[in-house]
Amino acid sequence: MTLLQISNLQKYYKDVNAVDSISFDVKKGEVFGLLGPNGAGKSTTISMISTLIKPTSGQITYNGESILENPKAIQQKLGVVPQEIALYPSLSGYENLKFWGHSYGLRGNELKNRIAEVAEIIGLKDRLKKKIEKYSGGMKRRINIGAALLHKPELLIMDEPTVGIDPQSRNHILETVLELNKQGMTIIYTSHYMEEVEFLCSRISIMDKGEIIASGTQEELIEIVKGQKKINLKFDRITKELTEKINSISYVQNIDTQDEEMVLATQNGDNIFKDLISKVSETDSNILSIDIKKPNLEAVFLHLTGRALRD
């Protein structure tokens, strides 16, 4: 069952085309991923779904009702975890959760119980008395998530919730997302970390420069690059001559370089490594390491845009 339907959504800011006629739908009970590099238009899309900004054109419906005409149709059923920490630093975790509970009309015992439940979910049960400014980055992120869960939203939008935190907190957040989804919550998860999207999302839209360049399940997306390999090479130095030589190999479809690293998108070919080593030996550069990866979303993005996701 389709919970959220986005049709031909556009947002222009003066001469910047932030979101360009995108369409996708989110089904009830799924974790939907929006994958794309910084500046792809993910946050603008989320701001429009959250009723924060009006689209230039297009339609957004929630449960069949237009949220552009009736924002209230989604507001009470939606939880948003913004990319930045949207909390009051000088108040405690408990006071923040209490305030955000009030913002959704929760009061008295109901609010108290929900704060306790949410504290349990985000793993900060005994640490709510501290002021937010005294929390670590990971703890702040967790409270940031907790504030969006108090009113038991049907749809939770998480905008890059793991940016800048330690691996332990990151794992906790990812597990929390899966747990919430198990409990029946529909989640839109945006990230530029491919692994997170691969780990969490059943369906994914890949965005770049305001457009959706591919949509589908992971399998469907990887099918795009079927028969391709992604090879990560590390050199002592990358010269123009080296790039030209490698580019002349017929199996190489795309080259992306950053610092001393080179990511190749190649068609499967029997002699790929032989040719590669032969071409490198014709130059002054030396290979320091080779990493061959199975086709994944990164490869899909590289294939579609000619750039790596980290760009």
Add this chain to the structure above:
Amino acid sequence: MKVIDIILKDLKVLLTDKKTIGIMILMPVIITTILGAALSNMFSIDENKEQITIAVVKEYDYGKEVDLFINTLQSEQFSQNMNGSQMMNITEQIMKFNMEEMFFKNFLENEDIKGILNYKVIEKEEAKSLLDQNKISSIVILPDKFIYDMYMNFSTPFRNEIYIEVIGGSANYIHNQIVEGIMKGFSEKVSSLIIGKNVYLQIGTAEGIDMSTLFSYKNVIDDISKTLESANITLKTEKVNRKKPLSSFQFYAAAMTAMYILFTAGEGGKLLLEEKENLTYQRMAVAGVSKNKVVLGKYFTIFSFALLQITIMIAYSSLVLGVDWGNSILVSIITLCAAFAIAGLGTMLSAISYSCGSYKMADVFQSIIVFMLSLFGGSFMPIEVLPRIFKKTSNFIPNGVALKAYKNVMLGNGIKEILTSLLVLIAMGVIMTLISIYILKREEGWKNVKYNFAETSKIEG
């Protein structure tokens, strides 16, 4: 979400900020205590409790100057057309009139002046030393030839200028002003008498009456003496309607209260932008909290904080410093009106900061404008001792109007005397709130490129 939730949250945020508490609660308390104590002398003009003590220095020699005057009078210039007995008669009449006594007994010791001034006649060096030790307020120097010139002015057609020098101490500005005022009053009285005497002599001479006859009218001398005895010197002080004047603690408690609520307006001026920059504003919008509710929340936060601030100041100054604020109902009404005006001002600053996307306006207000408003509103010095322009400007400044109203109630005045101030404060609150609404309506509200969850840099990237 209810507006009260936003108010309580904002108050909590403000009250957990040590800097805010320091500036807005502790500073006025400390400054009132320090200024009230340090400048108490400046305000101590209650005649029942304290008199102004001055030193009078005589630089003249009474005997020599009298002799000099008699010699001048009996010189050919004056004694022409008069025989010896007539001359003796005039001299006798004039000498009945003791010029020194006239200054000290008839003037300085008359009932009105005695109630204000104490004087002692001492040498100049001793007087300077006492002034340095703040044991006297001022030194009045009666110059060389004072007696001679006085006799000449009162009994001949000549008019010699007399300079009475007043040296003021640095400790008590108001006392100096009073002493100067009294001496000025003396000079003016003497001048008017001299003019009267000259007219009398001129008319008499024109009518062909000789000098000896003119001075034989005993009542001429008596009139001069009586006029000086009844010298009413009007003092321009804090006394309003002859009621008990304000003490320094009273003045500074009201003045600092009126000044420091301006800081609340400045701090309130940052509230909306802080929400916007913290993205909490946007988070509320996502939850369906309307912009009007948020702005109303900010308005009442500033209102409540100003109320709290004033209440603390009143409680502290009453309980610790013994300040009598006057009728508590009237004080409460002024407090509500002042908080209303400050809430309007704070919301207006908040709207401007939000609109500009910068704290500059609120920062400039707190660092510069507050002090200018305080100066022009009379929070640093009583408006009565400042130039006239300050009195005029204070009527258009919230702190000036609030201070005026508080002072009126402290002096025992009623609602009639503070009604204009109350209406002005309400009008200020209404006007500034309307300006805020106008500014915020021009804004797109939450729909702001920079501050939606997507940042501009990312969109452009």
